[in-house]
Amino acid sequence: MNQKEALTEYLLRLADSDMILGQRLCELCGKAPALEEEMALMNVALDLVGQARNWYEYAADLIDDGRDADKLAYRRDAHDYRNLLLTEQPNEDYAVTMGRQFFFDVWHYFTLKSLVNASDERVAGIAAKALKEVTYHLRRSSEWVKRLGDGTEESHRRMQDAVDILWRFTGELITPDETDQLMAEAGIGPDPEQLKEDWRGLVKEVLQEATLTPQPDDAWMYMGGKRGEHTEHLGFILAEMQFLQRAYPDATTW
Amino acid sequence: MPQHGDSDNRSAVDILIASDRVPANARPDLLTEDDIWALLDEVKDPEVPAVSVVELGIVRAVHWDGKELSIDVTPTYSGCPATELIEELIAEALRAAGFRDPKINQVLTPAWTTDWITDEGKEKLRAFGIAPPEGSSSKMSLLGEPEVIACPHCGSKDTERVSEFGSTACKALYRCKECLEPFDYFKCI
Numbered sequence: 001m002n003q004k005e006a007l008t009e010y011l012l013r014l015a016d017s018d019m020i021l022g023q024r025l026c027e028l029c030g031k032a033p034a035l036e037e038e039m040a041l042m043n044v045a046l047d048l049v050g051q052a053r054n055w056y057e058y059a060a061d062l063i064d065d066g067r068d069a070d071k072l073a074y075r076r077d078a079h080d081y082r083n084l085l086l087t088e089q090p091n092e093d094y095a096v097t098m099g100r101q102f103f104f105d106v107w108h109y110f111t112l113k114s115l116v117n118a119s120d121e122r123v124a125g126i127a128a129k130a131l132k133e134v135t136y137h138l139r140r141s142s143e144w145v146k147r148l149g150d151g152t153e154e155s156h157r158r159m160q161d162a163v164d165i166l167w168r169f170t171g172e173l174i175t176p177d178e179t180d181q182l183m184a185e186a187g188i189g190p191d192p193e194q195l196k197e198d199w200r201g202l203v204k205e206v207l208q209e210a211t212l213t214p215q216p217d218d219a220w221m222y223m224g225g226k227r228g229e230h231t232e233h234l235g236f237i238l239a240e241m242q243f244l245q246r247a248y249p250d251a252t253t254w
Numbered sequence: 255m256p257q258h259g260d261s262d263n264r265s266a267v268d269i270l271i272a273s274d275r276v277p278a279n280a281r282p283d284l285l286t287e288d289d290i291w292a293l294l295d296e297v298k299d300p301e302v303p304a305v306s307v308v309e310l311g312i313v314r315a316v317h318w319d320g321k322e323l324s325i326d327v328t329p330t331y332s333g334c335p336a337t338e339l340i341e342e343l344i345a346e347a348l349r350a351a352g353f354r355d356p357k358i359n360q361v362l363t364p365a366w367t368t369d370w371i372t373d374e375g376k377e378k379l380r381a382f383g384i385a386p387p388e389g390s391s392s393k394m395s396l397l398g399e400p401e402v403i404a405c406p407h408c409g410s411k412d413t414e415r416v417s418e419f420g421s422t423a424c425k426a427l428y429r430c431k432e433c434l435e436p437f438d439y440f441k442c443i
Contacts, residue, residue, distance in 0.1 A: 036417035036427060043419035050333020054362070125363035129332050132365060132443040133423075140418045 006182040007120070008062045009082065010189060012072070013179075013226055014111075015055035016083035019073055020234070021104060022048035023241050024091060033094055040140060044101070047133040054126040074245035078234045085225040086169040088234045092162075095148050095155070099162035102141040103203065107173040109138045110198040114190030123188055142206045149210025160212055167214070171221025174199050179226070280352025282323075287316050290323070290348075297347050301336050301422050302440075304382035311370025312340060314361055323348065324357035328366045331423040331443075368442050379440055380406045385428065387442040403439050405430035415439075 001009075025045035032038035056069035067075070086104055091097045112134055115127035148159040176184070176192035183189025200217065207214050224230065244251075285293075294316070295308040307313050307327070315326040325344060329337040341358045348356040368387035371379075376386035385406045404411050410432030418441075420427040425438040 036419075039421065039427070040417050040419035043423050046333040046335070046423055047331060048333070050329075050331060054332055121363070125365070126332075129329075129362055129365040132367075133331060136418055136441070136443075 003186050006179050008059055009179045010183050011055045011059040013082040015052045016081045017087045018048040018052035020083040021087040023237055027091060044137050051130045058122055074242045078230050078238055079228040083225055084172055085222055085231055088237060093158060095158040095162040098141055098144040099166050102145045103166060103170050105138040105141045106199050106202050108134050110195055111190055119187035145206055146210040149212040163212055167219060168222050172223045172225055177226060282352040283320055287318050290316050290318055293351055297343050300339050304378045305375045307340055309372045309375030323353050324359055326359050326361045328361050330366050334423055385437055385439040387440050403428055406437055407435045408433040
């Protein structure tokens with residue numbers, strides 16, 4: 001794998017994770033537990049889809065085979081998707097929705113914080129914009145984890161359940177593979193060891209304040225999203241998300 | 255395209271209509287870059303029609319050499335749905351002034367910050383009922399307590415945040431405990 005191939009792969013991972021989590025959040029449109037929560041969820045989703053578009057556009061320029069951002073998002077199948085498994089997990093109850101968001105936001109925040117200083121100017125530019133938005137996402141999701149964890153008996157139980165259910169998908173966030181290593185060496189991606197330390201540090205700090213117990217660092221982890229091996233959920237997400245583009249390819253009037 | 259029908263937004267719609275009849279005697283070659291900035295200052299933000307795209311800091315640069323015109327614009331948020339519309343409104347305003355083929359470039363770097371909203375823009379936001387961003391974006395804390403936001407209606411600082419996210423990506427939702435009115439806060443980024 002040369003550096004251009006690694007960068008393309010890396011951009012698709014960022015784009016796909018943003019896109020799939022954005023799509024997951026949109027499922028709550030019209031169904032959120034409170035109006036303010038609905039607006040917040042959709043705002044976060046909008047940020048993520050906007051960021052996905054920026055990453056897809058860059059990836060499309062590198063791939064240079066005539067596909068644009070829309071085609072990368074709507075015409076690739078599950079095995080071509082490179083999103084983190086965490087992002088495709090179902091919304092379930094609000095503790096799971098917020099727990100998923102929190103684990104992702106911490107990873108997203110530290111990843112972007114590093115990408116802001118990437119040797120690649122375009123990556124740094126997109127990241128600088130996204131980082132401002134994601135700082136708000138993280139502030140909100142960490143507040144929810146604390147509120148639910150350190151709340152009533154039921155909210156605590158549910159939030160702890162969410163941590164236990166989702167923990168197995170977090171190893172992938174901080175376990176580097178060849179692409180991550182190449183990106184770090186190229187001065188683009190974050191240093192994997194630093195990312196791992198930052199992620200674990202902040203997650204544990206917030207969980208502690210929330211009176212929640214993390215699972216052990218060496219717990220068994222599901223991995224594979226970054227190489228296109230997904231849980232059963234992704235196919236269903238894509239079936240809904242891509243329906244229109246698949247049914248009416250290249251339609252220009254909606 | 256939103257059809258609010260309020261007077262603040264009419265100028266943008268007027269520009270759209272006017273663009274169908276580019277004045278034959280328009281002499282854009284006589285205009286300076288300052289004239290073009292003034293022209294763009296008439297283009298209002300479709301979501302926040304109280305302020306112009308110049309006052310919001312969306313227009314980053316005007317390049318005009320007497321023949322070719324290009325404008326650099328930057329989106330406020332990665333996913334701001336008004337971005338395309340704003341670019342269209344700017345192009346229409348320029349065509350209405352006689353520029354045949356204005357180029358609109360989207361630039362992401364440096365990333366837009368609320369620090370670029372002009373003082374006049376901030377005052378207009380407040381008068382419109384939106385609390386303008388407080389302080390500098392560089393001082394925003396990751397997990398800390400939010401700043402004190404004054405109510406744009408009564409000026410009281412006894413306010414509380416209802417939600418970090420409001421009616422659009424750029425706003426948060428607050429409530430004044432003094433006059434009891436809810437309000438939008440243009441959040442600092």
